[in-house]
Amino acid sequence: xxxxxxxxxxxxxxxxxxxxxxxxxxxxxxxxxxxxxxxxxxxxxxxxxxxxxxxxxxxxxxxxxxxxxxxxxxxxxxxxxxxxxxxxxxxxxxxxxxxxxxxxxxxxxxxxxxxxxxxxxxxxxxxxxxxxxxxxxxxxxxxxxxxxxxxxxxxxxxxxxxxxxxxxxxxxxxxxxxxxxxxxxxxxxxxxxxxxxxxxxxxxxxxxxxxxxxxxxxxxxxxxxxxxxxxxxxxxxxxxxxxxxxxxxxxxxxxxxx
Amino acid sequence: xxxxxxxxxxxxxxxxxxxxxxxxxxxxxxxxxxxxxxxxxxxxxxxxxxxxxxxxxxxxxxxxxxxxxxxxxxxxxxxxxxxxxxxxxxxxxxxxxxxxxxxxxxxxxxxxxxxxxxxxxxxxxxxxxxxxxxxxxxxxxxxxxxxxxxxxxxxxxxxxxxxxxxxxxxxxxxxxxxxxxxxxxxxxxxxxxxxxxxxxxxxxxxxxxxxxxxxxxxxxxxxxxxxxxxxxxxxxxxxxxxxxxxxxxxxxxxxxxx
DNA sequence: CGTACGTTTGATCTTTCTCAATAATGGTGG
DNA sequence: CCACCATTATTGAGAAAGATCAAACGTACG
Numbered sequence: 394x395x396x397x398x399x400x401x402x403x404x405x406x407x408x409x410x411x412x413x414x415x416x417x418x419x420x421x422x423x424x425x426x427x428x429x430x431x432x433x434x435x436x437x438x439x440x441x442x443x444x445x446x447x448x449x450x451x452x453x454x455x456x457x458x459x460x461x462x463x464x465x466x467x468x469x470x471x472x473x474x475x476x477x478x479x480x481x482x483x484x485x486x487x488x489x490x491x492x493x494x495x496x497x498x499x500x501x502x503x504x505x506x507x508x509x510x511x512x513x514x515x516x517x518x519x520x521x522x523x524x525x526x527x528x529x530x531x532x533x534x535x536x537x538x539x540x541x542x543x544x545x546x547x548x549x550x551x552x553x554x555x556x557x558x559x560x561x562x563x564x565x566x567x568x569x570x571x572x573x574x575x576x577x578x579x580x581x582x583x584x585x586x587x588x589x590x591x592x593x594x595x596x597x598x599x600x601x602x603x604x605x606x607x608x609x610x611x612x613x614x615x616x617x618x619x620x621x622x623x624x625x626x627x628x629x630x631x632x633x634x635x636x637x638x639x640x641x642x643x644x645x646x647x648x649x650x651x
Numbered sequence: 652x653x654x655x656x657x658x659x660x661x662x663x664x665x666x667x668x669x670x671x672x673x674x675x676x677x678x679x680x681x682x683x684x685x686x687x688x689x690x691x692x693x694x695x696x697x698x699x700x701x702x703x704x705x706x707x708x709x710x711x712x713x714x715x716x717x718x719x720x721x722x723x724x725x726x727x728x729x730x731x732x733x734x735x736x737x738x739x740x741x742x743x744x745x746x747x748x749x750x751x752x753x754x755x756x757x758x759x760x761x762x763x764x765x766x767x768x769x770x771x772x773x774x775x776x777x778x779x780x781x782x783x784x785x786x787x788x789x790x791x792x793x794x795x796x797x798x799x800x801x802x803x804x805x806x807x808x809x810x811x812x813x814x815x816x817x818x819x820x821x822x823x824x825x826x827x828x829x830x831x832x833x834x835x836x837x838x839x840x841x842x843x844x845x846x847x848x849x850x851x852x853x854x855x856x857x858x859x860x861x862x863x864x865x866x867x868x869x870x871x872x873x874x875x876x877x878x879x880x881x882x883x884x885x886x887x888x889x890x891x892x893x894x895x896x897x898x899x900x901x902x903x904x905x906x907x908x909x
Numbered sequence: 910c911g912t913a914c915g916t917t918t919g920a921t922c923t924t925t926c927t928c929a930a931t932a933a934t935g936g937t938g939g
Numbered sequence: 940c941c942a943c944c945a946t947t948a949t950t951g952a953g954a955a956a957g958a959t960c961a962a963a964c965g966t967a968c969g
Binding site for chain 2: 462470485517537625632
């Protein structure tokens with residue numbers, strides 16, 4: 394059930410899609426001391442205020458970034474999928490400014506923080522690759538601000554669904570037009586700045602309109618075009634490179650930004 | 652009125668606060684071909700969808716990052732102050748995913764993008780410094796998501812005021828407890844995901860409660876402690892290094908994350 | 910001195926939240 | 940395999956924060 398041979402393979406593949414890495418750079422990454430760790434659902438990988446000792450990469454399962462307000466409300470601001478770096482945020486910052494928690498059972502690859510620091514400080518190409526991954530994540534974060542700040546509930550939820558599906562497909566993790574949403578409606582509410590009650594009503598509405606079909610957590614896109622429209626979704630901000638692509642499954646079609 | 656000698660000085664100073672840069676690294680940055688450019692208020696530095704040719708650093712004035720939704724609503728997701736890198740987002744990404752627009756008259760230092768790419772790809776220390784600056788920006792972005800997603804209007808606005816003041820002070824750009832907000836109420840609304848009408852009422856309320864005092868765009872913090880409380884503000888996420896500090900002026904006091 | 914932009918205010922409307930209860934669902938121990 | 944429990948999902952009714960619409964007021968500036 395787990396990629397035992399090359400747990401970092403999806404991560405490295407993604408790095409290479411964005412940045413030019415020589416074989417020796419890859420070898421340097423491969424020679425990092427990696428320890429795999431299994432997580433139960435809901436387990437914290439790091440909490441706000443913690444001093445990180447490891448940087449980890451998500452190998453399997455799903456994980457979120459979140460913060461709590463003083464009033465105890467939770468805001469989820471990122472959803473990590475297998476192959477994502479989880480802890481680069483903390484590679485050079487000494488105190489974590491947010492928490493990372495597993496949504497499902499998950500496997501992460503731990504890399505000692507100082508080892509990774511050394512590598513990045515010695516190898517400019519790898520540093521640049523990490524920078525690029527970070528820039529893409531920042532872009533997704535900016536779109537998340539837009540989503541939560543300026544779209545209505547229907548669009549917010551549709552947008553999250555679209556984004557998640559496209560990112561999964563880009564990593565080859567979803568078959569076309571269907572996937573398992575690894576979140577409860579309450580978590581989806583925390584991701585969109587809504588309440589779970591309202592999320593429920595909106596999902597029901599999207600289903601009634603014939604845009605999606607759902608059974609339990611499984612969601613299928615009945616009308617992908619329309620859902621994109623409703624969610625004001627355009628994949629440009631994901632900065633998914635076109636070349637060296639995983640097989641196109643249907644969701645990924647026309648380029649944006651005409 | 653302009654730092655003609657060392658336009659990049661505040662930027663480099665900030666980089667050094669986070670990262671260890673040797674004198675030769677500094678020299679390498681200083682030898683980059685920099686061209687100063689003056690901007691009128693409201694001018695675009697880059698638009699969504701543009702292919703960036705330069706990376707620029709804000710020398711003087713204020714600048715925002717923004718995106719538009721399909722319905723034409725605007726969301727501001729970052730406020731840049733002098734010394735901030737504006738275009739590192741685009742150093743390795745070929746299409747800008749958001750727009751950058753000046754709020755006030757401003758001066759930016761343009762650096763050709765490929766020169767900066769070369770430098771970062773050759774010099775790991777500089778690459779790491781840029782990465783760190785990017786990580787701090789991402790942290791601010793995450794807090795922005797929380798602000799817009801989970802705080803009520805009063806807290807959102809108070810939070811933006813607090814953040815802006817603390818960042819200005821950290822760069823030595825504000826005298827204690829008073830500054831000029833470089834935004835109209837409409838822009839503040841676009842930053843907080845509200846309408847300008849409601850922003851107006853909230854500001855009025857904050858003033859009536861004796862938390863702030865304002866005259867035109869100038870805002871003074873009458874009760875800094877209380878405003879922080881109202882805005883659920885805690886400066887930890889700004890990752891402002893404690894050592895080698897600009898003179899403390901009053902706003903920056905106790906460490907957070909107890 | 911008039912025009913444009915930004916601010917302020919009032920009245921009304923809508924989306925979304927809150928509170929509260931009920932129904933599914935999945936997992937667990939017997 | 941079944942009863943029970945804890946989550947999670949669903950539904951309804953009422954409340955509230957914030958949006959919308961519309962107008963008046965200031966102030967800067969050409």
